[in-house]
Amino acid sequence: MLFRSxxxxxxxxxxxxxxxxxxxxxxxxxxAAAVPLxxxxxxxxxxxxxxxxxxxxREAASGTATRVVINDRADVAWAAGAxxxxxxxxxxxxxxxxxxxxxxxxxxxxxxxxxxxxxxTGADYVVFGTVFETASKPGVHPNGLAALSxxxxxxxxxxxxxxxxxxxxxxxxxxAGAAGVAGISFLLPxxxxxxxxxxxxxxxxxxxxx
Numbered sequence: 001m002l003f004r005s006x007x008x009x010x011x012x013x014x015x016x017x018x019x020x021x022x023x024x025x026x027x028x029x030x031x032a033a034a035v036p037l038x039x040x041x042x043x044x045x046x047x048x049x050x051x052x053x054x055x056x057x058r059e060a061a062s063g064t065a066t067r068v069v070i071n072d073r074a075d076v077a078w079a080a081g082a083x084x085x086x087x088x089x090x091x092x093x094x095x096x097x098x099x100x101x102x103x104x105x106x107x108x109x110x111x112x113x114x115x116x117x118x119x120x121t122g123a124d125y126v127v128f129g130t131v132f133e134t135a136s137k138p139g140v141h142p143n144g145l146a147a148l149s150x151x152x153x154x155x156x157x158x159x160x161x162x163x164x165x166x167x168x169x170x171x172x173x174x175x176a177g178a179a180g181v182a183g184i185s186f187l188l189p190x191x192x193x194x195x196x197x198x199x200x201x202x203x204x205x206x207x208x209x210x
Contacts, residue, residue, distance in 0.1 A: 009022050016044070016045065016049075020045060023042070036066060037069065038061070038066060041086070050073070058081050058083070069083055069086045071088070083106055084106030085106075086108045086109070091109070093122075108126065109123040112143070114151070124157060125158045125159075125160055128143075128148060130142050131161045132144075137163065152176060162182040165181045165186050170203055170207075180209075
């Protein structure tokens with residue numbers, strides 16, 4: 001699962017429009033690399049720009065196994081023809097959104113502890129973390145693998161690990177019971193590192209995804 005950030009994709013961009021364009025190109029690369037689920041979360045983008053990014057990525061994903069969900073914005077997901085909606089941990093109940101959204105939509109939810117995990121009942125998947133210490137959230141104490149294992153054991157939906165994930169840590173997440181991993185840093189390798197497609201292929205092997 002790819003968890004976005006336009007500023008991390010394009011740290012040298014001069015304008016929000018440049019960031020938006022760079023994000024779109026990055027996500028199109030993710031579709032080509034067969035990332036199974038792309039979550040677009042860009043609350044700072046104007047709605048029209050967010051719809052444009054989502055629509056272009058969804059169009060590229062049409063006919064592939066890649067699914068595209070939008071964070072919080074059911075209106076944008078609808079307008080872009082996305083595959084579903086991702087709810088933050090403090091968002092509305094999944095059951096409520098099921099009643100308001102198309103039956104075909106995926107609905108995911110974030111959770112950071114057992115209480116929030118309990119509020120994710122009915123979700124198609126749960127993104128749980130922060131599992132490892134990560135530079136993207138300085139000062140946030142990681143939950144650790146034991147908490148991930150407990151979440152995977154008690155959740156009624158597949159649990160996806162997020163926070164400090166690297167290719168080397170994927171197997172640890174799988175051993176703890178995670179169904180997959182989410183993030184962005186591990187898909188932004190150095191020039192001498194593996195390509196995004198190679199990292200995705202490694203994840204598919206680790207998590208036994210066909």
